[in-house]
Structure formats: structure tokens, C-alpha cells
Amino acid sequence: MNLEKRKLELSTGKTAWYEYDRDGDVLEIIFRLDEATGAVELTESIILRFDWASNEPLSLSFISFSRLLQANPYGEVHFQLLMEQWPDEVRAKIWPMLQRTPLSDFLKLSGYAPAHTHQIIPMATIKQPYLMPQAA
Amino acid sequence: MRKWFVHDGDGREIYLTEERWEHIQVRHGELKNHLDDVLNTVQRGKRRQQPQDPQAFIYRLRCDTLRPPFNGILVVVVFRFESQENNGNMIPNNFIVRAWGITMRQ
Numbered sequence: 001m002n003l004e005k006r007k008l009e010l011s012t013g014k015t016a017w018y019e020y021d022r023d024g025d026v027l028e029i030i031f032r033l034d035e036a037t038g039a040v041e042l043t044e045s046i047i048l049r050f051d052w053a054s055n056e057p058l059s060l061s062f063i064s065f066s067r068l069l070q071a072n073p074y075g076e077v078h079f080q081l082l083m084e085q086w087p088d089e090v091r092a093k094i095w096p097m098l099q100r101t102p103l104s105d106f107l108k109l110s111g112y113a114p115a116h117t118h119q120i121i122p123m124a125t126i127k128q129p130y131l132m133p134q135a136a
Numbered sequence: 137m138r139k140w141f142v143h144d145g146d147g148r149e150i151y152l153t154e155e156r157w158e159h160i161q162v163r164h165g166e167l168k169n170h171l172d173d174v175l176n177t178v179q180r181g182k183r184r185q186q187p188q189d190p191q192a193f194i195y196r197l198r199c200d201t202l203r204p205p206f207n208g209i210l211v212v213v214v215f216r217f218e219s220q221e222n223n224g225n226m227i228p229n230n231f232i233v234r235a236w237g238i239t240m241r242q
Contacts, residue, residue: 001155024214024233025189028163035165038205039238044187044194047236049164052205061234063212064189087241090205 008130012101018130020065027065027131031102032058040086040094043079043124048094048103055093057103068126078110078123098124105130142175144195150178150213152232159234166206166237173199174235177209191215192233198240206237 004020008029017030036059037052045068047061062068068077083091097103106127111120138154152175161168181197195211202209211232218229 001159021233024212025192026212026234036237039164039166039236041210041238044184047210047238049236061236063194063234064186064192067186067188070188085241087205087239090239 010102010130011105014102016102025064025066027062028059029061029106029130030059032056034058038090038093040090041082042094042098042107043081045079046107046124046126048097050093050097052093055097057097060103060106062126062131065131069128069131076125078112078125080112081109081122081124083122140171140175142178144178144183144213145180146183148215148230149228150230150232156232156234164236166202167209167235170199170202170209170237173201173209174211174232177211177235178213178232181209181211196238199237202237205239207242208238208240209235210238211235 002022004022006018008016008018010016020027036049039047039049042048045063049058050056051058086094098107098109107124108127110123110125112123113120139151141149141151143149157171167174177197178195181195184194186192191214193213195213197209198207199209200207212234213230213232216229217226219226
């Protein structure tokens with residue numbers, strides 16, 4: 001496996017670990033090296049592992065990472081949060097987790113209002129500064 | 137280094153290397169000793185193409201033998217090509233990148 005590893009200093013001053021699998025194009029940001037007691041698909045390309053008891057995130061994984069950051073003509077890309085797939089008790093844990101650090105260092109929440117409907121669809125954009133590849 | 141080979145529901149051959157399996161078990165302990173369930177997810181799981189990467193697919197299947205609250209397995213497979221050493225012909229190179237235990241709605 002061809003892994004690129006480095007440390008990240010978060011906005012809180014805490015350290016996280018960046019581990020990019022070049023062959024598989026999967027990036028994992030590890031906040032704490034511990035066994036997860038819960039995990040969900042946040043979006044079609046982002047997996048969150050967390051500690052069920054403390055409601056703390058353990059890692060975020062980005063699938064097809066290099067494609068997620070590609071430029072597009074419309075600006076930031078908003079990815080739909082797959083909330084309907086989360087069991088209710090998980091939803092109650094995840095939503096507050098998404099609104100605070102460290103997850104808020106990497107994801108920004110938003111809502112999409114499609115035309116001709118009252119429904120608001122929860123979305124997230126990827127904050128890039130921590131995630132951009134470093135110069136050699 | 138060992139490799140395990142399986143075919144997905146449409147007959148595509150996909151492999152998992154021992155190195156990647158060790159990494160999955162270390163990082164995602166909920167899948168430790170669940171090799172058969174991970175491979176079964178590729179064989180029988182629902183397949184979804186990644187919207188941003190046409191060569192990457194997610195296989196997803198309910199799995200009730202994981203420790204709660206995990207009740208499903210998600211596997212990422214990439215479909216690539218590599219050239220044969222003897223004649224330069226391109227052949228499929230489809231492999232499991234990563235797998236997670238996940239908590240899905242019942």
C-alpha cells in the first residue's frame with residue numbers, strides 16, 4: 001500500500017493524522033486511534049466512525065478523494081447528507097457532532113431548497129485547507 | 137502475500153490482498169474475523185458507482201453477525217487496468233481498497 005501520512009494541527013490545537021492511500025484514492029483523517037463503536041455514511045463519499053458512548057468522532061474517510069476536490073464551474077460542491085439512512089438514535093448523535101470541532105474543521109453544513117417544494121435537503125461541503133496535498 | 141478472489145453479482149473478478157485485509161482489521165476492528173462477511177458483501181451486496189469516480193464502486197450489504205450497533209458492511213472496490221509484462225496487453229485489476237462496518241437504518 002502506498003500511504004502518505006502526516007500530522008495535522010486542528011483549530012483547537014489538537015493533533016489529527018492524515019493518511020492518504022494513493023492506490024485506492026481514499027483519505028482517512030484520524031482524530032483518535034481507538035476502536036469505533038459506531039459508523040455511518042455521511043454522504044455517498046464520506047464515512048464517519050465514532051465513539052458511541054462519548055459521541056466523539058474517531059475518523060473521517062473520503063472515498064475517491066482526489067475527485068471530490070476537483071474544480072467545477074459553479075463553485076463549491078455540496079454533497080447530500082444521507083440522514084434518511086441513519087437510525088434515529090444515530091441521527092441524534094451525529095448532527096451535534098457535525099456542528100462542532102473537529103468535524104467542523106473539515107465539513108461545512110448547508111441546506112438545499114429545490115424548486116417547487118418546501119423540503120430542505122441537508123448538505124455538506126468539504127473545507128479544503130487541511131486536506132490539500134502538501135508540496136514535496 | 138495471499139490474495140482472496142471473489143466474483144460480484146455480475147461475474148466481475150475482484151481480489152483482496154492480505155496487506156489490505158490486515159489494514160482493514162487493524163483500523164476497523166468491528167470487521168476483525170469477518171473476512172467471509174466482507175467478501176460476501178462483494179458477492180451479494182448492492183453495487184453503486186461513485187458519482188465522482190466512474191472507476192470506483194461501493195458494495196453494501198446488511199450483516200447481522202457484527203457486534204451492535206454495526207449491522208452492515210460497506211466495501212470500496214476500484215476497477216483499474218494494468219499491462220501484462222510479457223505482451224503489454226491491458227487486463228482488469230479490480231481490487232478491494234477498504235471496508236467498514238456501518239450502522240444502517242433497519
